Amino acid sequence: MTSQEIFDRLIAQFGAVSDAGIVSKLDAPVDPSITVAPAHLKAIAFFLRDDEELQFEHCSCLSGVDLKGKFAIIYQLASLTKKHKITIRVEVPAENPSLPSVESVWKTTNWHEREAFDMFGIVFTGHPDLRRILMPYDWEGHPLRKDYQVPEFYNGMRVPY
Numbered sequence: 294m295t296s297q298e299i300f301d302r303l304i305a306q307f308g309a310v311s312d313a314g315i316v317s318k319l320d321a322p323v324d325p326s327i328t329v330a331p332a333h334l335k336a337i338a339f340f341l342r343d344d345e346e347l348q349f350e351h352c353s354c355l356s357g358v359d360l361k362g363k364f365a366i367i368y369q370l371a372s373l374t375k376k377h378k379i380t381i382r383v384e385v386p387a388e389n390p391s392l393p394s395v396e397s398v399w400k401t402t403n404w405h406e407r408e409a410f411d412m413f414g415i416v417f418t419g420h421p422d423l424r425r426i427l428m429p430y431d432w433e434g435h436p437l438r439k440d441y442q443v444p445e446f447y448n449g450m451r452v453p454y
Contacts, residue, residue, distance in 0.1 A: 294346065294377045296325035302347060306340055307333065324369075326380040331392040334383055338398040341370060341381070348372045349379070352395070355405035357413040359439045364390050364415055368402075385415065387438075394420035412437040 300317045307315060314330025315337075329337050341349040354369040368381040385392055394417035396403045406417040407426040414435040417423055425432065434441050444452055 294375060296327075296379060299347065299377070299379050300327055302344065303327065303329075303337065303340070306344075307337065324378075324380045326367075326382045328382040328384065331383050331385055334381075335393040335395060335398070337381070338368075338395045341379075342398055346375070348374045350374065350399075352399035352401050352405070355402050355409060357409040357415055357437065359387070359413065359437060360384075361439055362387050364413055366392065366409060366415065368395070389416075390414060391416040391418055393418050394423075396420055411435070414438065 296317070296319045300315070300319060303315050314328070314333060316328045317325070318328070319325040341347050349370040349372045351371045351373055352368055353371055354367075356367045358365040358367065363384050363386050366383045366385070368383075369378070370381060371378040383392055390413070392415070394402070394406055396406060396417070397419070403420075403422070404426060406420055407423060409415045410417060410423055411425045411427050412435055424430065428436065432447070433444065446452060
C-alpha cells in the first residue's frame with residue numbers, strides 16, 4: 294500500500310483534515326510522513342494497527358525532536374504482514390509537553406516513551422511506568438532539550454563536558 298493510500302484511509306476513517314489534525318507530507322525525500330493531532334493519536338494508532346488493509350503491528354522506533362518552542366514525536370511504523378511502512382508525526386508545545394501513550398497499542402513503545410520522557414521531558418499520559426530510563430532518577434533536567442544546561446556537579450562529582 295502506498296503512503297497516499299494510507300493517508301486516504303485515515304481521512305476516510307477520521308474525517309476532514311481539520312477534524313483530526315491529519316496532514317500529509319508524502320513527497321519527503323526519505324520517509325513520507327503523516328502528522329496527526331495529539332488528541333487523536335491513540336485512536337489513529339489503534340486504527341493503523343487493527344485495520345485489515347493496514348495492519349501496522351510494529352512500531353520500530355519512537356524519537357523526540359526539539360524544534361525550539363515545540364517537540365515533534367516521530368513514530369516509525371511497519372506492517373510486516375502487508376510489507377509497507379509509514380512515519381507518524383505528532384507535535385506538542387515545549388511548555389508542558391504531553392500526549393497519550395501508545396504503549397497499549399504497541400508494547401515496543403514502552404521503553405521508547407520512557408526515553409523521550411527522560412531526554413526531553415515529554416509526558417506520555419497513561420503510560421504504565423513513566424520514569425527515567427537512561428539518567429539517574431534524581432537527575433535534574435532533560436539533556437536533549439536545546440535549552441538544557443549541563444550541571445557543573447552531580448552528587449558532589451564534577452560532570453565532564
